[in-house]
Amino acid sequence: MSKHFTLIIIVSTLLIALLTVVVISRNLPTPAVDLPTPVETPTTITIPWSEKIVIGQSVEGRSITATRFGTGDTHLLFVGGIHGGYEWNSSLLAYQMSDYLALNPGEVPESITIHIIPDLNPDGTFAVTGVVGKFDLRNIPDPSTRVAAARFNANSVDLNRNFACKWAPESSWRGQVVSAGTAAFSEPEAIALRDYVITINPAAAIFWHSQASNVYASECEDGILPETLTLMNTYADAASYGAVASFDAYPITGDAEGWLASIGIPAVTVELESASDIEWERNLAGLMAVTDYYSRVTR
Numbered sequence: 001m002s003k004h005f006t007l008i009i010i011v012s013t014l015l016i017a018l019l020t021v022v023v024i025s026r027n028l029p030t031p032a033v034d035l036p037t038p039v040e041t042p043t044t045i046t047i048p049w050s051e052k053i054v055i056g057q058s059v060e061g062r063s064i065t066a067t068r069f070g071t072g073d074t075h076l077l078f079v080g081g082i083h084g085g086y087e088w089n090s091s092l093l094a095y096q097m098s099d100y101l102a103l104n105p106g107e108v109p110e111s112i113t114i115h116i117i118p119d120l121n122p123d124g125t126f127a128v129t130g131v132v133g134k135f136d137l138r139n140i141p142d143p144s145t146r147v148a149a150a151r152f153n154a155n156s157v158d159l160n161r162n163f164a165c166k167w168a169p170e171s172s173w174r175g176q177v178v179s180a181g182t183a184a185f186s187e188p189e190a191i192a193l194r195d196y197v198i199t200i201n202p203a204a205a206i207f208w209h210s211q212a213s214n215v216y217a218s219e220c221e222d223g224i225l226p227e228t229l230t231l232m233n234t235y236a237d238a239a240s241y242g243a244v245a246s247f248d249a250y251p252i253t254g255d256a257e258g259w260l261a262s263i264g265i266p267a268v269t270v271e272l273e274s275a276s277d278i279e280w281e282r283n284l285a286g287l288m289a290v291t292d293y294y295s296r297v298t299r
């Protein structure tokens with residue numbers, strides 16, 4: 001009995017001691033820890049004046065690139081080569097424009113950022129040039145012959161019929177039936193352009209094509225945006241091309257410019273006069289006139 005009693009006393013004492021330690025330790029002030037003093041790190045990120053980025057891949061895995069010039073708040077987008085090797089001079093013009101801006105940063109006003117996608121259809125362009133990326137006139141086997149098949153992407157889709165404006169599976173090109181893809185934005189090239197447009201939200205978009213010697217406005221379901229007419233006239237006057245508000249030579253569905261109009265972005269199609277010349281001075285004047293216009297308007 002007394003043995004048990006002693007054991008109970010010992011166990012109880014130990015328990016009380018343990019509880020006391022726990023209570024005391026909980027009430028003790030937290031020991032001060034020597035934390036390192038935060039170091040002031042610079043938070044300013046310098047944005048380079050010009051930058052080339054990959055915005056997507058073609059059906060055959062060739063990179064689609066965009067080059068940005070400037071850091072202004074108003075973004076202008078120029079696109080060449082949507083019709084690939086059939087309209088290779090539109091890409092050649094876009095590449096030369098990129099070289100020119102890189103060498104002449106003073107030509108881009110502070111409030112403006114210019115984006116150039118030189119070749120939206122690199123598979124179609126490759127079919128004529130045999131070159132991945134930038135090419136020059138020496139890569140064109142016969143500048144006087146146009147290769148109709150090189151207009152399409154590697155799925156034989158006319159990319160300028162693959163956008164979400166009145167899209168239909170088949171469309172037309174000069175009375176000929178062309179594939180517009182399996183759905184709007186079924187083609188990776190169209191997706192690349194769509195996503196880039198959504199990212200930069202341009203004030204205006206200009207597409208270089210060949211050839212008709214005209215600048216065409218754009219529209220979807222809601223008619224032509226008033227600013228599109230200003231954009232059309234500004235470029236056409238400076239570059240000495242005709243200005244045509246409504247393209248009615250043949251019915252078109254799913255064009256990129258119409259899709260841009262549907263989301264409120266003025267877009268025009270610049271059809272060069274020739275299929276083999278880049279008409280450099282005229283298009284430089286057109287780009288500069290549009291740039292100057294948007295540097296003066298408040299958005």
Ligand SMILES: [Zn+2]
Nearest residue numbers: 083087209210
């Ligand atoms: Zn075209």
